[in-house]
Amino acid sequence: RKRDYEGFLCSLLLPAESRTSAFALRAFNMYAFQIKDSITQKTTGLMRMQFWRDAVEDIYSNNPPHQPVATELWRAIKRHNLTKMWFMKIIDEREKNLDDRAYRNMQELETYAENTQSALLYLTLETLGVRDIHADHAASHIGKAQGIVTCLRATPYHCTRRKVFLPMDICMLHEVSQEDFIRGKQEKNVRDVIYDIASQAHIHLEHARSFSKKVPVKAYPAFFCTVALDDYLYNMRKVDFNIFHPSLQKKSTLLPLYLYIRSWKKTY
Numbered sequence: 001r002k003r004d005y006e007g008f009l010c011s012l013l014l015p016a017e018s019r020t021s022a023f024a025l026r027a028f029n030m031y032a033f034q035i036k037d038s039i040t041q042k043t044t045g046l047m048r049m050q051f052w053r054d055a056v057e058d059i060y061s062n063n064p065p066h067q068p069v070a071t072e073l074w075r076a077i078k079r080h081n082l083t084k085m086w087f088m089k090i091i092d093e094r095e096k097n098l099d100d101r102a103y104r105n106m107q108e109l110e111t112y113a114e115n116t117q118s119a120l121l122y123l124t125l126e127t128l129g130v131r132d133i134h135a136d137h138a139a140s141h142i143g144k145a146q147g148i149v150t151c152l153r154a155t156p157y158h159c160t161r162r163k164v165f166l167p168m169d170i171c172m173l174h175e176v177s178q179e180d181f182i183r184g185k186q187e188k189n190v191r192d193v194i195y196d197i198a199s200q201a202h203i204h205l206e207h208a209r210s211f212s213k214k215v216p217v218k219a220y221p222a223f224f225c226t227v228a229l230d231d232y233l234y235n236m237r238k239v240d241f242n243i244f245h246p247s248l249q250k251k252s253t254l255l256p257l258y259l260y261i262r263s264w265k266k267t268y
Contacts, residue, residue, distance in 0.1 A: 003030045006228040013263045014221045018127040021076035027069045032094045049095040056087045080127045086119040105169040113147020124222040135219035141208035148201040170196050191241040223268035227258045
């Protein structure tokens with residue numbers, strides 16, 4: 001609820017038998033996600049990642065460590081027979097990302113998103129009892145959109161710490177330096193970089209929706225995170241892709257309502 005408010009709201013809309021497991025998955029994801037921002041030395045991060053790698057191994061050996069999230073994960077895995085590979089992908093990718101450097105290109109950012117956000121969606125689908133190729137295909141694109149939007153949303157915060165992680169190839173295309181972002185510049189070429197990156201997220205969402213009729217309706221609750229993505233991209237267009245606009249830093253008060261409407265309409 002505190003660290004992943006949108007994920008928390010989305011999980012509330014899952015069927016009762018999946019909800020607790022989804023909370024455990026979200027909590028595990030947040031632990032792995034926060035490691036990078038909470039360390040000053042990479043070795044500390046590697047040790048914490050190793051803890052979770054060992055924890056997952058122990059959970060699958062039916063010997064979970066005495067840690068609240070690990071205990072809940074163990075219950076979720078036993079209840080839904082979750083695939084171990086997705087947990088390992090999340091840990092491995094987060095570990096690779098401990099290196100403080102920008103993504104070289106959009107493909108690198110999408111690979112990161114696929115192995116973290118999409119992997120989390122694959123696990124969420126499993127808690128719903130959905131193992132379907134079309135649902136997985138949609139989850140792949142929605143996860144990539146989520147990863148791209150998360151990168152955009154974190155940019156103002158990272159800039160205050162003199163860090164920029166946006167894909168370098170797009171920055172170079174528009175002749176924008178990392179220093180331009182750190183200084184909070186709002187020239188057209190800076191906004192063009194944001195437009196190109198945001199457009200890629202939009203393309204992934206559109207693609208995921210293009211075959212929604214083939215996706216089992218049972219899978220839809222896993223994909224309600226698209227509501228928050230749509231909301232952010234819409235607000236971004238309203239401020240002409242100025243990533244530093246104060247309105248983009250506010251929590252959306254109408255998000256619970258938008259989520260309820262989307263779940264009532266049974267679309268994603």
